[in-house]
Amino acid sequence: SETQKLLAIDLGASSGRVMLGSYDGSTIQVEEIHRFDNTPVQVQGHLHWDVLRLFQEIKQGVREAARVHGKLLSLSVDTWGVDYGFIDHRGKLLYAPHHYRDQRTEPHRSGLEELIPPREQFTLTGNQPALINTVYQLYADLQDHPSLAESVKTMLLTPDLFHYLFSGVAAAEKSIWSTSGLADAVTGEPSHEVFKRLGLPLSLIPGLVAASGTVLGEVTPAIQEELGLGAMKVIAGASHDTASAVASIPYVNKDGAAFISCGTWSLVGRESEGPVITDESYAYGFTNEGCYGGTNRVLKNITGLWILQESQRHWAASGQRIGHAELAELAAAAGPAVAIIDPDDPLFSTPGDMPQRIAEYCRRTGQTEPRTPGETARVIVESLAHAYSVAIDELEEITGEPVRVIHMVGGGIQNRLLCQLTADVTGREVVAGPVEASAIGNIVTQLLALGLVERADVSELIAHSSSLITYQPSHRTNP
Numbered sequence: 447s448e449t450q451k452l453l454a455i456d457l458g459a460s461s462g463r464v465m466l467g468s469y470d471g472s473t474i475q476v477e478e479i480h481r482f483d484n485t486p487v488q489v490q491g492h493l494h495w496d497v498l499r500l501f502q503e504i505k506q507g508v509r510e511a512a513r514v515h516g517k518l519l520s521l522s523v524d525t526w527g528v529d530y531g532f533i534d535h536r537g538k539l540l541y542a543p544h545h546y547r548d549q550r551t552e553p554h555r556s557g558l559e560e561l562i563p564p565r566e567q568f569t570l571t572g573n574q575p576a577l578i579n580t581v582y583q584l585y586a587d588l589q590d591h592p593s594l595a596e597s598v599k600t601m602l603l604t605p606d607l608f609h610y611l612f613s614g615v616a617a618a619e620k621s622i623w624s625t626s627g628l629a630d631a632v633t634g635e636p637s638h639e640v641f642k643r644l645g646l647p648l649s650l651i652p653g654l655v656a657a658s659g660t661v662l663g664e665v666t667p668a669i670q671e672e673l674g675l676g677a678m679k680v681i682a683g684a685s686h687d688t689a690s691a692v693a694s695i696p697y698v699n700k701d702g703a704a705f706i707s708c709g710t711w712s713l714v715g716r717e718s719e720g721p722v723i724t725d726e727s728y729a730y731g732f733t734n735e736g737c738y739g740g741t742n743r744v745l746k747n748i749t750g751l752w753i754l755q756e757s758q759r760h761w762a763a764s765g766q767r768i769g770h771a772e773l774a775e776l777a778a779a780a781g782p783a784v785a786i787i788d789p790d791d792p793l794f795s796t797p798g799d800m801p802q803r804i805a806e807y808c809r810r811t812g813q814t815e816p817r818t819p820g821e822t823a824r825v826i827v828e829s830l831a832h833a834y835s836v837a838i839d840e841l842e843e844i845t846g847e848p849v850r851v852i853h854m855v856g857g858g859i860q861n862r863l864l865c866q867l868t869a870d871v872t873g874r875e876v877v878a879g880p881v882e883a884s885a886i887g888n889i890v891t892q893l894l895a896l897g898l899v900e901r902a903d904v905s906e907l908i909a910h911s912s913s914l915i916t917y918q919p920s921h922r923t924n925p
């Protein structure tokens with residue numbers, strides 16, 4: 447049969463890419479068309495995403511794909527969670543969306559938590575309360591600038607914003623809303639209860655709520671002309687990058703499996719029929735988010751390779767440029783970690799001099815300070831493996847099901863040391879792949895939305911389309 451071609455636009459917190467997916471009826475091939483850095487901008491004391499440049503880079507990739515590959519059926523955007531832009535009454539983006547690491551939320555935390563205490567937020571939404579959540583950001587914005595209630599027509603979470611820029615259709619896709627702290631735990635729809643209790647205008651919610659895998663419309667004629675495209679559909683796939691990544695997991699047996707999605711963040715979890723909302727899952731710091739098909743995943747957001755990325759940024763600023771692959775090798779060569787840090791310590795959550803903060807953490811906890819980039823990277827990677835191990839054990843406890851195999855996906859699995867240490871410290875088999883998990887999951891949800899593949903065939907289709915690496919626990923580094 448004819449090969450179908452479509453585009454996945456996958457935006458992570460550290461980089462974005464336009465990927466071509468080709469499906470010939472038996473295999474999905476994914477090819478990178480354009481990759482670009484995603485560097486936030488500090489302006490007037492606040493941290494923002496440069497979304498216009500991101501849109502420009504995306505368009506460049508779409509133009510290139512159309513030039514080389516001709517007819518493209520559709521595109522879909524998936525992005526990191528929680529952030530949003532405001533659309534005004536003229537239909538324009540009001541200002542560059544804030545980055546979730548911006549610190550304007552902290553002063554409003556207690557005000558919000560008086561209106562809805564954290565444990566109740568968890569019950570209402572299934573989301574673990576966190577300052578980065580949309581709900582904390584939106585509440586802070588409206589407290590700081592009450593006039594926004596008049597000047598804003600709609601708030602659009604990041605993937606919904608790009609879909610709107612491409613198609614003119616404003617929608618609330620369920621998987622991305624499931625990261626917000628503003629959606630109902632059971633229905634997945636924006637929660638009127640939460641909006642009302644916080645005094646947030648209900649009118650901000652987009653009129654259209656879209657399940658993952660909804661055809662929203664067509665790329666506007668103006669963009670078709672600008673980029674030299676034919677007609678092309680805009681699809682809300684699983685618009686949260688983690689939902690897309692999880693849609694790409696080549697499970698052999700879902701029951702005994704957990705996943706770790708490794709990028710800027712490490713997401714450790716497993717799929718479940720419904721949300722897991724108990725005192726235990728709350729106390730351990732788990733959250734519940736939506737999967738393609740309306741099921742749930744219960745997971746923990748662990749501050750992941752961000753700590754490594756920020757260290758690299760710091761070294762580069764002082765003249766020492768070390769790429770990802772090189773740094774992974776230095777960490778492997780450095781030998782066992784001289785210290786173990788808690789990646790979720792607040793010290794590591796905001797931009798800054800990470801190597802210095804790691805040294806500070808080690809002094810505070812009476813451990814040896816790593817000195818070289820290799821030793822520092824080793825501390826980070828080994829600490830992540832330890833954090834994963836704790837989360838996997840907790841996951842078994844809160845779901846009451848043993849975890850026998852861990853699927854690791856995302857850019858971070860190119861760090862083979864991280865995968866091996868994860869197998870060693872957790873004492874479980876690790877199956878690593880695919881690397882471009884979000885892009886592949888994005889393509890798959892589009893193929894499903896277009897009726898070109900069947901749900902039951904997806905795992906196998908992905909397994910035979912990707913190269914997977916298995917790591918056995920060696921017990922070498924087990925504590």
Ligand code: ADP
Pocket residue numbers: 457458459460461708709710711751752754755770771772774856857858859860861862
């Ligand atoms: P995000 O989607 O959050 O932007 P990615 O899934 O692209 O993140 O993963 C990026 C991370 O993957 C980098 O921070 C780096 O630690 C790791 N990585 C990328 N390429 C390599 C490589 N060649 N070797 C080792 N690690 C890599």
Ligand code: LRH
Pocket residue numbers: 458459525526527528546625686687688709710711713747
């Ligand atoms: C990972 C991710 C994660 C969280 C965070 C803000 O890229 O989407 O699942 O939502 O970004």
